[in-house]
Amino acid sequence: MDLSINFKNVTYIYQPATPFAHRALSDVSFSIPEHSYTAVIGHTGSGKSTLIQHLNGLLRPTSGELTVNDQLITTTTTNKELVKLRRQVGVVFQFPEAQLFEETVLKDIAFAPKNFGATPAEAEKIARKTAELVQLPASVLEQSPFELSGGQMRRVAIAGILAMQPQILVLDEPTAGLDPRGHQEIMELFAQLKQQQDLTVILVTHQMDDVALYADQVIVLEEGKIMAQQTPRKLFSRPEWLHKHHLDLPHAAKLAFAIQQQSNFKFKELPLTEDQLADQLAKWLPKEGSSN
Amino acid sequence: MNKVLLGRYLPGSSFIHRLDPRSKLILSFYFIIIIFLANNWLTYLFMFAVVAGCILLAKIKLSFFWKGVQPLIWLILFTVVLQILFSRGGTVYWQWGPFSLTQTGIISGIYVFFRFVLIIFMSTLLTLTTPPLEIAGALESLLKPLKKIHFPVYEVSLMLSIALRFVPTLLDEATKIMNAQRSRGVNFDTGSLRQRLHAVVPLLIPLFVSAFNRAEDLATAMEARGYHGGEGRTKYRVNQWRLRDTLSMFAFLLVTVIMFLLRTW
Ligand SMILES: Nc1ncnc2c1ncn2[C@@H]1O[C@H](COP(=O)(O)OP(=O)(O)O)[C@@H](O)[C@H]1O
């Protein structure tokens, strides 16, 4: 099976043929190879959420078409034809805790597997395993999801998607509103899962550090159009272009540029992560114990 | 979810848009009352002419008004069919037990259909040309005399404006939750009645939770900003009764007179 994603001239208009018509995607074409990690960046309202809702056919293109896992999605594709695709593509929405509804955490996590045909016993087994994966303490599994803290609710909601065991994982700002530690733990979890299960990951984010750390390629959206599709390294080596499109650099790269401006030090290769920055600086700084 | 047009505001600066919301509210209600004066083809034709005139003045495309009718079409047809089957009089074309198809039945069925369409067109015109909050404000202003009999005018109008304000928010929220549950394999569109009712639970529970949370947040925000009920509260937007409002009143009086004349044609 071909697990790649291909958009061909996809346009999406909200409420077409009314005065409220709004063109959220215009003539978008791109492909995402299987087993890759793609970051989608762009300002609020640039169409990121609209784009990813096409990936499991929640929205169908107003014109154009796309294929995901060999499934063609066009304007006329019906929900019925998409059942198979929906179990292969797990979507973690912005503020996914809004989807919680079951009496207990465990039941809520087991909800998707059950819908996709697992027996109650199997579903519970998967749910327990997934809860452990997202580091939920065993003590909360029998509690109501509405009694948990915000961070724990987020983990339950994410577990509810991971329990589907999808091949493509779509993440719409999955850590928005979490504390830095929760953010890091969850991002690491996704990276680890991608490694272990060879997932295709699509991440919508505002955090350039995450783009630098995890992504193989970046798609930049602006007003519903694709401005760039390239590797993070290429993208972040054009600070003027980023500035023009009001996009930020990763913290490490920002610091590197500042150092270059205020000293005679030249980085061999623009550092994108803290580790890369530290490595290059370490070579430059006088060795410990050496005389000065 | 976004297909419902009834209750949406279409910004503009036409004559109708600039009318005082109070006069629009009064005239819409008044129009609905005088529709019941219509009793023959000519009167219905005249009512349609009046609505068409208002729509023209509002500079809104007619297609919007048909869209307002569409979501209610089944309710309308159901009423029309009842009217046709249970009315008696004139030539009988067909009869079966209590049901019959008669000349009077068919004509009154058609009249009922017209009445529905007229009422929907007029109320759509009101909501398309007036922001919801101004409708609530107008209602408050018109109900003020009821304060004398201790009717909680201010509270009722506040409830109404909050409800109106949150209709689009809740629809958005419902769409979002439906999408999230669809992604988890819920099927809202097909299946038996039982299955469909079952599918609604994962939608309704989160929707209620979110509505209660919102209500709590709103209450906190209002208290934090010094809200203490309606007594002595001033208004940012003050309505002004102008010449055009008085003229509109006279126009509708004229319409009433013409209706009485046409009734006995
Ligand atoms: N349900 C909707 N109805 C109408 N317009 C919408 C709807 N959802 C989003 N939009 C509009 O489409 C544009 C893109 O929105 P979205 O995809 O949510 O952007 P992002 O996720 O990048 O912030 C925005 O201008 C937004 O206002």
Ligand SMILES: [Mg+2]
């Ligand atoms: Mg978004």
